[in-house]
Amino acid sequence: MSSSRIDALTQWAAEQHGLNQADITLEPAGGDASFRRYFRLTLPGGSTQVVMDAPPAQEDSTPFVAIGRRWYAAGLPVPQVHAANLEDGFLLLDDLGNTPMQEHFTDESTVLGYVESALALIAELQNRASPEPLPGYDAPLLTRELDLFPEWCLGEWLGLPAPECWGALREALAQSALKQPIVSVHRDFDAMNLMVDQARLYMIDFQDAVAGPISYDVISLLCGRYWRFTPAQFARLAGIFHDQARRDGRLSAASSQEDFITQCHAMAAQRSLKVLGIFCRLTLRDHKSGYLARLPHFLDHLEDSLAALPEHAHFAQWVRTTLRPAIVQRLADATP
Incomplete structure (x- = not known):
């Protein structure tokens, strides 16, 4: 400056x-x-x-x-x-202080307590803020975000082609998102963007908010950069959100918890792929440091979500046998 x-x-x-x-x-x-x-x-x-x-x-x-x-x-x-x-x-x-939520992530019990409070805040956002004034999280935007993965992670950083099954996955993830109820979406509802001030959570960095899928902020929270939940924990937390959303009408009474959790996994795969692309772009185009070291964490999130989507088993296998070894090797080559 x-x-x-x-x-x-x-x-x-x-x-x-x-x-x-x-x-x-x-x-x-x-x-x-x-x-x-x-x-x-x-x-x-x-x-x-x-x-x-x-x-x-x-x-x-x-x-x-x-x-x-x-x-x-x-x-x-x-x-x-x-x-x-x-x-x-x-x-x-x-001034909301200097304490983002992840600084309270000291043990599993504390993490779960803060995350449940943050899920309640997502519900508050969706209930109080109309999505109508916000840009739409439509098919072109969803696919542009997904395309960051083959462009920046595979092409620019790894020099790998996308697998043949990429197109089908890309289309399926976008369609899953578009079928969900439309709400106000913060779009980066990660622990780093939740400040703790006098025991209350505050949202910051909401300038990219959109009118989009009801599960998106849930996934930003549950598949963020600071914690990896077990499949059972993920299902329990997503289930808590689902049940509250049915009670207050954000989800219809016909929405089953099982179907919603599947939608969450599809949304998690979309966001993890997008993040892999964004972190490579931040490094290569914007010359930001520290982002490549976070790729394995989001690769873990991607594999967790794909494990719950058996119809994309071919892509999951490619991630295990091709993508992960390539990322691990590229990071090792870059280490002094």
Whole structure:
């Protein structure tokens, strides 16, 4: 970040409180996989807010502001947007602290407790926020996301062709998603995007929210980067969500728990394939570090989901015999 941009950001933040630059301090408060950067603003009395720097050439903050204000007005736990300068890409937000949910993942019992609370938050989001203003998570978007896998993971990083069964899997996963009820989808409902503040969970990084499948955020949570649930745990947690969704009408009374869990596994396969592609793209195109080391974890998620989808046994076999050895070897070759 250039010194002129940090000066402009500091000046803007001070002006929002009628102060001079010398009256406030800005300290880095973390970043993410995008071009956004965050700073903690400390005011003269000691209170704090977060300033988001999102360069407009790389990041359009308009959706974040619009979604954030709608969801805040709906009573959802998201940071309040106190001020927005969309022309320069500066936002002033609530400070939700430094503790994302995964920092509480110390043992299985604690993890399960937080995850059940997060499942309840997904239900709250789906019940309170209308999906109508959001872009649709339609067939073109679903297939574009799936195509990140053969393009970036297989082609650009591994130099492997997709197997013959790829087309059938691609079509089946997209169709499974499209058959589900449409709700508001955060789209990256991972532990890293759930902040714990005064024992309450808050959602952040919701700028890519869409109107999409009811199971998607469930899968973002259960197949995230910080924990791998056993098949029995996965089924129990997805079942908890299913039963609540039937009680409050988000799923029809005809929706069986077994069918919903199968849909969850198909959604998990879609997201794992997408993530494998995105992590390779972040590395190769955007020169971000640390993402390749996470590939084996999402490969585990992919194999877990495929094990529950016997109709895709040929692809699952290819993953075991071709993809996994290629990833393991490529990572080993890259290790100094």
